[in-house]
Amino acid sequence: MQRYLNLYGAFLGQQFKSYAEYRANFIIGASSTIMMQAANLLTVWVVMQQIPDFNGWGFSELLLIYGLITLSKSINHMFADNLWTVGRVYIRSGQFDRFLVRPIDPLFHLIADRFCYDGVGNFLVGVVLLGAALAGLDLAWTPLVPLYILLAVLSGGGIFIALNLITCVTSFWIMDSVPVTRAIFDNHLFAQYPLTIYPKAVTTLLTWLIPYGFASFYPASYLLGHDVGVYAWAGPVVAAVLLFAGYRFWQFGLRHYSGTGS
Amino acid sequence: MISYLRRQASIYGAIAASVPKRFLAFEIWFWVGLVLGAIEMMILVFFWRAVYGQTATLGGLSLDQTLTYILLAQVFAALADQDLIWEFGYNLREGLIAHMLLRPVGFQTNYYVQALASLATRMIMQLPMALLATAAFGLRWPTDLAAWGAFLVSALLGYTALFFFHWILACLTFYTTEVWGLGVLVYGLTRFFSGGLMPLAIMPVWLRTLVLAIPFAQSLAIPLNFLSGITPVAEAPATWLFQLAWVIGLGVVSQLFFRVAVRKVTVQGG
Numbered sequence: 001m002q003r004y005l006n007l008y009g010a011f012l013g014q015q016f017k018s019y020a021e022y023r024a025n026f027i028i029g030a031s032s033t034i035m036m037q038a039a040n041l042l043t044v045w046v047v048m049q050q051i052p053d054f055n056g057w058g059f060s061e062l063l064l065i066y067g068l069i070t071l072s073k074s075i076n077h078m079f080a081d082n083l084w085t086v087g088r089v090y091i092r093s094g095q096f097d098r099f100l101v102r103p104i105d106p107l108f109h110l111i112a113d114r115f116c117y118d119g120v121g122n123f124l125v126g127v128v129l130l131g132a133a134l135a136g137l138d139l140a141w142t143p144l145v146p147l148y149i150l151l152a153v154l155s156g157g158g159i160f161i162a163l164n165l166i167t168c169v170t171s172f173w174i175m176d177s178v179p180v181t182r183a184i185f186d187n188h189l190f191a192q193y194p195l196t197i198y199p200k201a202v203t204t205l206l207t208w209l210i211p212y213g214f215a216s217f218y219p220a221s222y223l224l225g226h227d228v229g230v231y232a233w234a235g236p237v238v239a240a241v242l243l244f245a246g247y248r249f250w251q252f253g254l255r256h257y258s259g260t261g262s
Numbered sequence: 263m264i265s266y267l268r269r270q271a272s273i274y275g276a277i278a279a280s281v282p283k284r285f286l287a288f289e290i291w292f293w294v295g296l297v298l299g300a301i302e303m304m305i306l307v308f309f310w311r312a313v314y315g316q317t318a319t320l321g322g323l324s325l326d327q328t329l330t331y332i333l334l335a336q337v338f339a340a341l342a343d344q345d346l347i348w349e350f351g352y353n354l355r356e357g358l359i360a361h362m363l364l365r366p367v368g369f370q371t372n373y374y375v376q377a378l379a380s381l382a383t384r385m386i387m388q389l390p391m392a393l394l395a396t397a398a399f400g401l402r403w404p405t406d407l408a409a410w411g412a413f414l415v416s417a418l419l420g421y422t423a424l425f426f427f428h429w430i431l432a433c434l435t436f437y438t439t440e441v442w443g444l445g446v447l448v449y450g451l452t453r454f455f456s457g458g459l460m461p462l463a464i465m466p467v468w469l470r471t472l473v474l475a476i477p478f479a480q481s482l483a484i485p486l487n488f489l490s491g492i493t494p495v496a497e498a499p500a501t502w503l504f505q506l507a508w509v510i511g512l513g514v515v516s517q518l519f520f521r522v523a524v525r526k527v528t529v530q531g532g
């Protein structure tokens with residue numbers, strides 16, 4: 001474990017040297033994701049100026065949901081973004097083969113090969129939203145609250161990474177997995193708002209099949225004192241199960257990898 | 263003169279005809295696009311229904327009017343799409359820009375023809391979204407022919423203005439060399455400022471003023487206001503004149519900016 005942490009630090013250091021060469025790109029990339037979030041947030045802000053509540057949720061409560069999922073997404077965005085392009089960038093070009101001949105885990109190597117600076121924008125937006133939400137809410141502060149938020153964000157990040165991992169494995173067969181990953185990933189957009197505004201089928205989907213609900217709605221509901229039963233603490237379990245399943249599926253895919261001859 | 267025009271039509275016709283083939287080459291993206299479009303449409307419909315759970319009108323618009331606008335915005339979303347930044351970035355990265363600048367066709371005209379062909383192709387590909395909006399969410403299509411006429415002219419003018427605006431933005435890639443961040447930034451700006459997420463009438467005055475002061479809304483919100491009945495057709499001539507001023511102004515600036523920026527082109531590969 002220590003060896004992999006040291007290695008990750010070494011990979012990260014090299015990448016930051018490269019990013020320092022392209023500072024304008026770094027700034028534009030990080031701020032681009034802020035603008036993406038701002039579009040939705042401006043919409044929410046404009047309507048919340050004109051209505052007393054949104055399906056029973058106040059503005060700060062909406063920010064809490066939005067902040068939690070944005071922070072979860074930022075973990076995936078910053079540290080595991082290469083899962084998106086494993087087929088398009090590595091497998092198709094033959095670059096993936098170099099991961100197989102080095103004395104480290106190929107999945108670790110793939111993930112450590114890129115720190116995505118665009119995700120820094122998402123992280124900053126998430127922190128600001130969470131801060132604004134907590135400042136506007138009348139939460140009973142105990143030491144458990146920050147720990148619960150940290151656990152919720154890490155679990156949410158794990159869910160994002162696991163779902164991207166599961167879908168990216170398809171690139172071992174279909175070469176470019178981006179369409180598959182995107183079709184699943186975009187379902188997280190539902191979880192930017194309270195799941196109570198959707199029909200039952202969507203709530204079930206976001207809870208049992210593509211469980212982004214555990215990255216935002218359920219932890220936010222628990223923090224706000226809404227009764228969501230066992231779902232309040234299910235996030236870490238869901239993340240662990242999905243990550244385990246994702247890694248096993250990755251190993252299965254890897255055994256079927258035959259290269260492209262590039 | 264006639265033979266010259268015939269030759270130009272033949273060249274640019276061939277360029278336009280190549281665009282649908284490019285879309286057809288990536289069939290899986292057609293299906294994924296439908297899934298993504300359906301997700302976004304569902305979220306927006308349930309979002310606005312929840313908003314109107316607390317009020318009868320917003321900015322003078324009822325739920326039905328807002329939903330009609332939002333669904334039409336989803337169906338006609340291609341009006342706000344431009345690929346110039348990605349195209350310039352790709353051509354720079356692959357070194358193709360050097361060849362393209364040497365070709366005996368108008369560089370900007372070439373891209374404008376491709377943009378129009380791309381719009382037409384995307385509109386055809388949006389037909390399933392139109393069916394979904396009609397069948398699942400009860401979109402009632404306008405029947406007033408004058409509203410359709412006002413919409414079509416306004417959409418063409420707005421799309422042309424947006425093309426020139428994106429041209430200026432795409433020229434920035436000659437300076438930044440990397441396009442991903444710039445592309446995502448412009449996409450984020452487009453999402454809100456095109457008016458695709460909410461009708462302009464719902465925005466506070468200061469925000470609406472800001473939106474109208476930049477070109478994003480010209481290709482989507484302004485034409486859709488005619489189609490969804492928010493703007494009376496009688497106001498069409500004044501709107502068209504305003505949009506024409508955008509087209510001329512941005513057209514001139516885009517040419518001037520390109521002349522300066524093209525000197526910075528650094529071919530990275532090829």
